[in-house]
Amino acid sequence: MTVLVRLALLAAVLAVWEVAGRAANPLMAVPPSAVLPALRELLLLRSYPDLPASLLLTLREIALAYGLAVAAGLACGFALGMNRLVGRAYGPMLAALYAVPAVVWYPSLMLFFGLDAASKIAFGFLLGFFPVTLAVLAGIRQVNPQLVTVARAYGAGPVRVFASVMVPAMLFTLVGGLRTGLALSVIGVIVGEILGSKRGMGALINHAYGLLRTADYVALVLMTLVLIVGSDALASLVERRARKWSE
Amino acid sequence: MTLRVRALQLASILAALGAWEGAARAGWVDPLFVPAPTAVAIAFARIGGAALAALADTLGKTAVAYVLSVVLGVAAGLVVGSVRLLREVLNPFVIALYGIPKILVLPWIVLVLGFGAAPAIFYGTIHGLFPILVLVMGAVRDVDRTLVTVARSYGATTWQLYWKVLLPAIVPSVLAGMRLGLVFCLLGVLVVEMFAGVRGMGYVMSAFANGFQAPELFAATALVSAASIAIVLALDHLNEKLSHWRG
Numbered sequence: 001m002t003v004l005v006r007l008a009l010l011a012a013v014l015a016v017w018e019v020a021g022r023a024a025n026p027l028m029a030v031p032p033s034a035v036l037p038a039l040r041e042l043l044l045l046r047s048y049p050d051l052p053a054s055l056l057l058t059l060r061e062i063a064l065a066y067g068l069a070v071a072a073g074l075a076c077g078f079a080l081g082m083n084r085l086v087g088r089a090y091g092p093m094l095a096a097l098y099a100v101p102a103v104v105w106y107p108s109l110m111l112f113f114g115l116d117a118a119s120k121i122a123f124g125f126l127l128g129f130f131p132v133t134l135a136v137l138a139g140i141r142q143v144n145p146q147l148v149t150v151a152r153a154y155g156a157g158p159v160r161v162f163a164s165v166m167v168p169a170m171l172f173t174l175v176g177g178l179r180t181g182l183a184l185s186v187i188g189v190i191v192g193e194i195l196g197s198k199r200g201m202g203a204l205i206n207h208a209y210g211l212l213r214t215a216d217y218v219a220l221v222l223m224t225l226v227l228i229v230g231s232d233a234l235a236s237l238v239e240r241r242a243r244k245w246s247e
Numbered sequence: 248m249t250l251r252v253r254a255l256q257l258a259s260i261l262a263a264l265g266a267w268e269g270a271a272r273a274g275w276v277d278p279l280f281v282p283a284p285t286a287v288a289i290a291f292a293r294i295g296g297a298a299l300a301a302l303a304d305t306l307g308k309t310a311v312a313y314v315l316s317v318v319l320g321v322a323a324g325l326v327v328g329s330v331r332l333l334r335e336v337l338n339p340f341v342i343a344l345y346g347i348p349k350i351l352v353l354p355w356i357v358l359v360l361g362f363g364a365a366p367a368i369f370y371g372t373i374h375g376l377f378p379i380l381v382l383v384m385g386a387v388r389d390v391d392r393t394l395v396t397v398a399r400s401y402g403a404t405t406w407q408l409y410w411k412v413l414l415p416a417i418v419p420s421v422l423a424g425m426r427l428g429l430v431f432c433l434l435g436v437l438v439v440e441m442f443a444g445v446r447g448m449g450y451v452m453s454a455f456a457n458g459f460q461a462p463e464l465f466a467a468t469a470l471v472s473a474a475s476i477a478i479v480l481a482l483d484h485l486n487e488k489l490s491h492w493r494g
Contacts, residue, residue, distance in 0.1 A: 002335045009336060028359055089255040099479040100472045101434035103441065103449075107456035108468055112280050187348040194350050195441055195453075209354035221351045228347060 030215045038215035039222065047216050048204055055227065058189060058201045061117050062231070065124025066185040070178065073129050077136025078162050091137060098130050103191065110196060120192035120200070128185030135177020139170025171246040179235045186228055201227070282462040287469070290462035298451065298467055302474060305436055305448040308364050312371030313432045317425055320376045324383025325409060325417075334388060341384065345377040350438065357443045367439040367447070374435030379424035386420030387413060422486050429482060433475055 014032055021031030030038075041047040048054075080087045080094070106123055113119035143166050151165045167174065193202020201224045208217035264284050270276050271283035278286070291298075327333045327341075353370060360366040390413055398412045440449025448471050455464035 002332075005332070005336045006339070009340075085251060085255065088252045089259070093256060096476050096480075097472075099430060100475050101430055101437055103434055103437050104452065104468050104471045104475075106441070107452040107464055110453075111456045111459065111461060111464060183346065187350075190348050191350050191438065194353065195438070205351070205354065209358065212358075214355075214358075217354065224351060225347060232346065 027212045027214060030218060034215045035218045035222070039219040042216065042219045042223065047213075048208075048220070050199075051204070051223070054200050054204050055223070057117065057199055058193065058224075058227070061120045061189045061193075061200065062124060062186050065121045065189055066128055066182055068121070068125045069128030069181055069185055070132055072125070073132025073177075073181065074136060076129070077133045077140070080133070081137050081140035081166075082158050082162065087137070094130070094133065098134070102127050102188070106192065106195060109192075115196055115198055117200070120189045120197065123192040124185040124188035127188035128181040131177045131180040131184060135174050135180075136170075138177075139173040140166060142173060143169045168246065171242055175239045175242045179232075179239050182235045183232060186231055190224065190228075278461070279459060280461055282465060286462045287465045290460075291466035291470070294463050294466060298448070298470055301446065301448045301451045301467075302470060304446050305433075305440065305471075306474070308367045308447065309371060309429075309433045309436045312368045312436060313375060313429055315368070315372045316375030316379060316428050316432060319372070320379030320424065320428065321383055321421055323376075324380045325387055325413060327380075328384040328387025329409070329413060334384065338384070341377070341380060345381050349373055349435070353439065353442055357439070362443050362445055366443065367436045370439045371432045371435035375428035375432035378427040378431055379421075382420045382424035382427070383417060386417040390416045419490075422489065426479065426482050426486065429478065430475065433478075437471070 018031040018033060021029045021034070026034075038047065042051060045051055080090055102123075105126060106119075109122045109126075110119045113122050147165050147169060148161055151161050156164065189200075190202055193200045194206060195202075197203045197206075201220065205217060205220045205224065208214075208220055267281075268283045268285060271278055271281060271286070282290070327337055349370065353366075356366050356370055360369060394412050394416060395408065398408055403412065436447070437449040440447040441453045444450030444453075448467065452464060452467050452471070455461075455467060
């Protein structure tokens with residue numbers, strides 16, 4: 001029943017879009033019936049022959065940004081979580097930085113790393129780093145202290161305790177943070193590309209928008225959405241696996 | 248402990264600034280990209296007046312967008328959250344719209360609304376709206392059913408039910424949403440100013456970045472960060488006061 005209503009709603013939105021799009025200035029808005037041919041041209045590599053290269057570049061930027069964010073987030077969360085004084089001193093500072101809209105750092109990153117991939121990777125890293133670190137910090141607080149005491153008593157060092165006792169015990173919280181981190185790394189890379197780049201999906205989107213090729217623009221946005229939704233679906237699959245395993 | 252925490256915080260900030268100043272003076276970093284803190288302070292004095300005017304412009308747009316997103320988010324959240332059919336049909340759409348990067352539609356918004364304050368306010372509103380909407384919808388769904396049943400059996404009208412039962416019951420979630428929404432609104436306004444602004448702090452920062460004016464850029468970034476941290480802390484303080492008052 002609800003599924004039917006949902007489908008009907010989607011159909012209604014598409015119908016309204018079609019009617020409004022036909023009536024509107026074609027430079028401003030295009031109906032879905034005009035997007036489909038544009039999408040076909042795009043997928044056949046006629047309108048943008050460098051689509052595969054751009055997709056690949058964007059994916060590579062996301063992978064690098066996320067990999068760095070996870071590594072740094074785990075290390076930073078570990079350092080802050082294992083020592084009470086350090087945690088109480090730097091935890092609030094980290095939280096205060098998290099309250100700043102991240103995009104204020106982007107101009108500095110662009111100045112520092114240039115218009116190429118490096119500034120996008122840096123911004124994706126920055127966005128993904130915070131949720132991972134904060135999830136580690138929240139997770140460490142949930143770990144049963146007895147487990148840690150026993151492991152210590154058997155001679156495990158802090159790194160060993162973190163890797164073998166804490167990470168499995170807080171996996172449930174950690175995977176949530178890892179998933180949020182991926183979503184934010186993806187957003188960071190795409191925001192970076194749209195705010196200024198020469199290559200990648202964001203550059204193609206800006207190109208189509210700048211030339212008022214609105215149908216191509218919508219098609220490119222749909223392609224980028226597939227990439228985003230796909231990465232999130234993959235992450236949710238991994239999350240579910242990890243949660244099942246940890247139970 | 249608190250004293251040691253404060254001392255460590257202060258010492259590390261001073262140490263970081265000192266190391267940064269030293270590195271810049273010794274020529275280990277290129278002052279074109281990483282200016283010394285003293286150079287940033289001098290730049291701040293130089294751009295102070297203009298930067299404060301730009302900040303006021305940005306915060307004005309943010310305030311309008313924020314009021315719009317709180318009012319719309321709470322109202323829509325109340326209606327959608329309390330009507331079962333609406334909630335079940337719309338929930339996946341709302342979650343999906345919350346999750347996707349809104350920057351993908353930014354070029355289109357600018358195309359339709361132009362380069363003034365309107366696109367910034369519109370984009371800031373849709374940025375701030377969704378976190379509030381999601382939180383309020385969830386909170387309304389989870390309101391204790393007995394409260395509603397009792398109010399109904401005492402003959403409360405629909406209006407009274409919303410105004411006197413549901414709204415007070417979801418105050419904590421509304422406050423949490425308001426805190427999140429504020430940062431999102433500011434983020435949205437800054438993104439539009441960077442992408443297509445002619446005024447405001449986002450425009451000022453990207454102009455400094457494009458002009459390789461690193462000291463001015465760092466000063467402007469510090470100003471925006473300080474402003475947003477101050478606003479969020481003030482909101483937190485207000486929250487605390489309100490929760491004391493609610494008991």
